[in-house]
Amino acid sequence: IPEEKWFINLHKIGNVGSASSYIQxxxxxxxxxxxxxxxxxxxxxxxxxxxxxxxxxxxT
Known part of the structure; x- marks a missing residue:
């Protein structure tokens, strides 16, 4: 998957455990x-x- 299609927010939010995917x-x-x-x-x-x-x- 090309990097321009990635959506990453780790640099802003940090690691928040199991909530990471929902926040993202x-x-x-x-x-x-x-x-x-x-x-x-x-x-x-x-x-x-x-x-x-x-x-x-x-x-959907």
Whole structure:
């Protein structure tokens, strides 16, 4: 996935644990124009990089 398509807010918000993905999605929804059918790949690494969680979301 090209870097220009990434949405990252870690530098502004910092690591807030399990709330990170929800805060990032809220900011994405409030600052970007999303169109029906667009897909969002959510990648959430655990702070020790031991495990990752992925979710594929679709705008409806």
């Amino acid at each position: 999605l809220e900011e994405l929804f409030n600052t970007k124009t999303l169109r029906r059918g667009e897909k969002i790949l959510l990648s959430v690494p655990e702070s020790g990089r031991f495990s990752y969680v992925y979710a594929l979301l679709e705008v």
